[in-house]
Amino acid sequence: MNTLKFSGHDTFHCRQQWLSKGIKLIDNEGYTVLNRPEIAISRLGVGKNMVQSIQHWLKAFGLINDRHEISEISNKLFLNNDDAYDPYLEDEGTLWLLQYKICKSNYASIFNLVFSEYFNDKVTLDFSERQIIQFIEKKIRDNNEREVSTNTLTSDFKVFVKSYATPKKSLKTIEDDFNSPLLELNLISQLNSRNGNGEIVYKINKEVRNNLPITIFAYCLLDYLDDRKDISYDELRNTIGSYFCLSNDGLDNLIEQLCSTYPEFVYKNDAGIRQIQIKGIAKDYKTNLLESYYEIQ
Template sequence: MRNVLQDPATKVQFAGHETFPLRLLWPKKAFEAVRGGAPLRTFQEHEAIARFGVGRNMAVSMRHWNIASGLIEEREGLLWPTALATEILDDEGLDPFVEHPATIWLTHWHIASTPEMTTTPFYAFNALPGVDFDSEGLASELLRLVQERGWRATRVTVKRDVEVFLRSYVRRTGALTEDAAEPLLAELGLVREARIGGWFEFMRGPKPTLPDGVFALALDQFWQRTGGDSMTLTAEQVTYEPGSPGRVFKLDEDSVVTRLMALDAITDGSWSWTDTAGLRQVHRRHQPDWLGLLTRSYGRMAEAA
């Protein structure tokens, strides 16, 4: 995972959002549009303006973000909601109108933990050294990678992607318009403007609104990507490796360890934590129940089968 952006097989993308950040109402609107399966051009047709109440470019952006968020997938030539989307966004689901922090944290995890559709957020959260950065520096680092790897992306495209990344995650101080409050991911407070003009900083540390269930779901996906056959992961891997919960959620090491120590209870014994002779690890006994973890993230217990 360390060199995922150096892997020739890795797919990257710096466009698709049509310069719009992900907005609060989009997950539910997109879910309803594809609930029973929808043509691939559903978000691109002229009817999209009436269907979604937005312009065509914004409808295309809606499609992009919902696929990147793990809420929509292409299957058998149609667009469908994922199992995750159905559990959350159905009218009787866990959070149909995206009012719970768990939904936003899950959305962020899907966007920032892999580079395939959202390369700039992945790079920013997983590869930038330190906590401070400026937009020009971030764009320059990405352009260097584009040149080294031979990816197809222009300077204008990359710089625009960086702008959308910042508009997605940074809550603008002093903004009073309704539109300024709309970007969904800014609610997490993961990135803020620094005192020095043009600079930004990641807010690293404990995340009180991040449910333990969401952390466990993210850890499960990270575990599968980094070596699903391994029965153990170290605290250092979970904290510092690119694509890890520690990196993506900007958790410090103590916060990660605190959450790892709670995994036995959270996963009903599927995972356990050990700290022996300085070797701090989480052990996997068997695969946890993802639906149980999801429902616990919203303060509910899974219904008995």
């Protein structure tokens, strides 16, 4: 069974209001409405291929599960009547949540591969289309997975960078290109220079990230751990730390802030073995974190 997944977006990166519109439509009329183009096109106000793309992104962000059911986080963000946390994605904390979800779900595998694996053995933070595609092709071979065409991977790459990087284009395309919810996080930049092959060069922006809410960081950590009660520093750095493009100083700062804000998180450094331990977490602790962040009473 393949563990990596590519394509499905019909060459469209996720637009700002697609997630909210898609979840509300499913809530009102059921998931099968998305498989009835004549209705979904009218309800969502998009073309047929964009309807298929919306389905893809709802799954990629973990907002619906394998059975096409609306997830708990979707209910809290977009539904719940007047108590919806952030239906229009106006809070930056929500964008960090979405960034965590799309990397963690691995439904659109290029996101996880680029953020958490590609740079593990790299000195530079720059990358190009060819470098990423060659890396993914090797990953597919190493995993003994079914071959994926270069055209498919090229399409995935273009959608991936459009999700994050401000393009150097004319004003006539500005509305289309600047409408990705993840652009605001400034995780990837398009550089002005090209490499020796004439390709556009991009850069991962590893930073301290003082704008990353500590409550959202705590929620993501608990969600990642599931029922586990500890995580090594290295695993945290190579997963959530990488999803959020945190520098080492940035991750250290967040861990210190996490443990000082929430006593349930304890940092241990014994004989050079660094880990974060979780103690005394109640069943509804994770939910309460989000409610406190979004000030839901």
